[in-house]
Amino acid sequence: MSLNVAEKKAVEESWARVSQPSFQDAGEKVFLKLLKNKFTKANFKKFRDIPFDQLPGNAALREHGGQVVQVLDDFIKGLDGSGYEAVKKVGRIHKAEGMTSEKIELMKLALCEVLDDAGCGDHVTKAAWEKLWRLFMAAHSDGY
Numbered sequence: 001m002s003l004n005v006a007e008k009k010a011v012e013e014s015w016a017r018v019s020q021p022s023f024q025d026a027g028e029k030v031f032l033k034l035l036k037n038k039f040t041k042a043n044f045k046k047f048r049d050i051p052f053d054q055l056p057g058n059a060a061l062r063e064h065g066g067q068v069v070q071v072l073d074d075f076i077k078g079l080d081g082s083g084y085e086a087v088k089k090v091g092r093i094h095k096a097e098g099m100t101s102e103k104i105e106l107m108k109l110a111l112c113e114v115l116d117d118a119g120c121g122d123h124v125t126k127a128a129w130e131k132l133w134r135l136f137m138a139a140h141s142d143g144y
């Protein structure tokens with residue numbers, strides 16, 4: 001299973017918009033969606049004691065978000081296979097943190113919301129991201 005030319009184009013174009021103006025900005029947006037859920041937030045030692053309304057602009061959140069977006073960027077730009085190891089490595093990190101695949105799946109919803117906010121919520125783009133996410137999770141599971 002791989003992305004066809006049209007799906008790859010839809011992912012690349014939407015990612016170019018969403019990952020602007022910087023990976024830290026994009027990461028902050030994604031994590032503010034992800035951490036709205038207090039049970040998800042409780043997984044993060046770095047953030048669980050910070051009230052949600054104090055998270056926007058938080059330096060640690062922006063730094064962590066930037067690292068996560070960097071991995072997604074490596075994966076999207078390395079769909080020829082060169083991004084695989086970066087995601088597998090994150091799978092290993094998550095396993096060590098006790099994060100199940102079900103917990104990591106929550107990121108798909110956060111990413112979908114950020115895509116919607118950036119005006120990239122059309123059917124073709126969403127379907128391409130759905131496929132991209134399945135590829136991401138397959139590489140991620142290989143790290144377990």
Ligand code: HEM
Nearest residue numbers: 040043044045046067068071072090097099103104106107
């Ligand atoms: C696209 C999806 C994701 C990517 C690429 C990703 C990437 C990463 C990376 C690179 C680290 C290591 C950060 C460091 O070295 O400080 C990390 C740590 C971690 N991730 Fe993820 N992550 C993703 C989704 C999630 C989700 C959805 C959860 C929880 C629901 C999660 C939970 C954690 C936790 C608990 C840590 C340890 C944080 C700490 O150092 O305190 N991750 N992740």
